Amino acid sequence: MASRAQIQTVKADFLDPSLYDDPGFSGLPRLSRGTVLAALSRAFDLAEGRRPGHAQRVAYVGVFLASELGLEPQRIEEVFFGCLLHDAGMAAAATVPRLDANRGGKMIAGGARVTDMLDQVPSGAWNEVVEAIARHCDEGSRIVRKMGFGEAVVNAVAGHHDCWDGSGSPKAQPGERAPLISRIVSIADRVESLIDAESSPLVIRRRGPALVREMAGHEIDPELAEKMADIAGRDEFWLGLYDNDLASALMSLNYGGIMAREELFDFIAVLSDVVDVRNGREYGRGRRVAELARRVALACDMTERRADLVKVAALLQDIGTLGVPVHYLSKPDILSVDEMSTVQMHPVYARDILSEIPGLGATAWWVGCHHERIDGKGYPGMLEGAEVPAEAQVIGMCEAFDALTSDRPYRRAMTHSDAIEVMRGLAGTRFDPYLFTRFEDIVSPTEA
Ligand SMILES: [Fe+2]
Ligand SMILES: [Fe+2]
Numbered sequence: 001m002a003s004r005a006q007i008q009t010v011k012a013d014f015l016d017p018s019l020y021d022d023p024g025f026s027g028l029p030r031l032s033r034g035t036v037l038a039a040l041s042r043a044f045d046l047a048e049g050r051r052p053g054h055a056q057r058v059a060y061v062g063v064f065l066a067s068e069l070g071l072e073p074q075r076i077e078e079v080f081f082g083c084l085l086h087d088a089g090m091a092a093a094a095t096v097p098r099l100d101a102n103r104g105g106k107m108i109a110g111g112a113r114v115t116d117m118l119d120q121v122p123s124g125a126w127n128e129v130v131e132a133i134a135r136h137c138d139e140g141s142r143i144v145r146k147m148g149f150g151e152a153v154v155n156a157v158a159g160h161h162d163c164w165d166g167s168g169s170p171k172a173q174p175g176e177r178a179p180l181i182s183r184i185v186s187i188a189d190r191v192e193s194l195i196d197a198e199s200s201p202l203v204i205r206r207r208g209p210a211l212v213r214e215m216a217g218h219e220i221d222p223e224l225a226e227k228m229a230d231i232a233g234r235d236e237f238w239l240g241l242y243d244n245d246l247a248s249a250l251m252s253l254n255y256g257g258i259m260a261r262e263e264l265f266d267f268i269a270v271l272s273d274v275v276d277v278r279n280g281r282e283y284g285r286g287r288r289v290a291e292l293a294r295r296v297a298l299a300c301d302m303t304e305r306r307a308d309l310v311k312v313a314a315l316l317q318d319i320g321t322l323g324v325p326v327h328y329l330s331k332p333d334i335l336s337v338d339e340m341s342t343v344q345m346h347p348v349y350a351r352d353i354l355s356e357i358p359g360l361g362a363t364a365w366w367v368g369c370h371h372e373r374i375d376g377k378g379y380p381g382m383l384e385g386a387e388v389p390a391e392a393q394v395i396g397m398c399e400a401f402d403a404l405t406s407d408r409p410y411r412r413a414m415t416h417s418d419a420i421e422v423m424r425g426l427a428g429t430r431f432d433p434y435l436f437t438r439f440e441d442i443v444s445p446t447e448a
């Protein structure tokens with residue numbers, strides 16, 4: 001049975017202890033909304049099946065254009081968030097078709113060209129595609145509103161597939177009746193999709209301005225298109241776009257203001273809700289698991305500061321499932337080997353996404369280990385014993401307990417005592433027995 005001293009050793013073995021044991025460590029990093037979203041936008045790319053960094057590159061294009069237009073700082077921030085979040089609805093709309101943008105044809109949407117869509121969609125299913133596009137725009141605007149963004153960002157997300165000529169969606173407004181911020185986000189998404197569709201940077205550098213002008217007047221605002229074409233003729237634009245440090249550069253803008261502790265929890269909890277609903281889980285499940293994980297972390301002798309990080313990890317533990325088709329997650333049958341290996345990638349996706357956020361390196365590692373077991377039969381790393389971070393085990397225990405005590409389509413919720421009994425059988429194989437006793441203290445029926 002692990003003791004408190006052993007648990008202290010566990011984290012020192014696998015992470016730089018200064019991450020959270022240094023006396024100067026202050027727990028939750030001070031993060032802006034822009035920093036958090038620049039990283040988490042990669043989850044939307046996953047959901048859409050896009051090359052990683054699509055939303056980040058759209059934000060770069062949008063901010064570049066907005067700055068060239070001389071917009072006020074507040075308007076530039078709105079463009080930034082509209083761009084990063086334009087496809088947030090893909091995370092909620094589990095059935096939106098994934099479309100390949102890498103072929104020619106008229107562009108009507110970020111990454112989706114009419115001809116490609118028609119090629120891929122069986123005849124008669126066109127309405128479904130149009131509906132799916134409208135749905136992710138609506139879902140996205142709802143998510144953005146819940147995150148506390150104002151109408152300019154909400155409208156930009158809602159209208160990012162709309163065209164200058166009033167086509168693109170039933171709600172599309174022609175010409176300047178569409179807000180300027182929305183028109184900029186819409187251009188940025190289309191421009192990035194053009195760039196993404198061309199594998200050679202040299203070719204797109206040469207053809208970029210002409211391709212932008214081709215969309216002017218029907219798909220995009222002609223004046224903005226001219227400005228964008230001009231920008232696309234400059235090396236500084238391309239050097240910034242292809243810079244390996246693009247993500248860090250976007251994060252360092254610190255748009256949206258630094259969040260206080262509770263604000264940070266609330267902000268990422270919105271994403272936890274999105275993931276729960278998308279995966280067919282009960283709304284608010286992630287928030288409940290995260291709160292329990294924080295209490296259990298404290299009971300496992302972790303400091304308040306570490307417990308806060310455990311809560312963040314618990315809230316974002318399944319963000320990587322956005323890269324897994326939802327029907328794999330809800331399949332009542334046994335998964336095939338391929339399906340299983342895709343599902344087992346979700347902690348890896350989440351770890352990679354979170355590790356981009358400054359100060360959340362440890363959290364990223366715990367999230368990456370939340371399906372590991374101390375008997376070495378977990379995934380993705382088949383870590384053993386003390387290799388599995390205590391924080392990851394706390395999250396795993398809380399998640400398992402919540403699952404057992406919630407109704408499922410195929411079984412009723414267990415009572416707390418029955419769930420604890422089931423989990424007791426996993427102490428020593430899945431979970432460390434010492435950690436389990438501390439967990440039990442917290443969830444025992446007298447307290448529950
Ligand atoms: Fe979209
Ligand atoms: Fe897009």
Ligand SMILES: [Fe+2]
Pocket residue numbers: 317318346370371
């Ligand atoms: Fe998971």
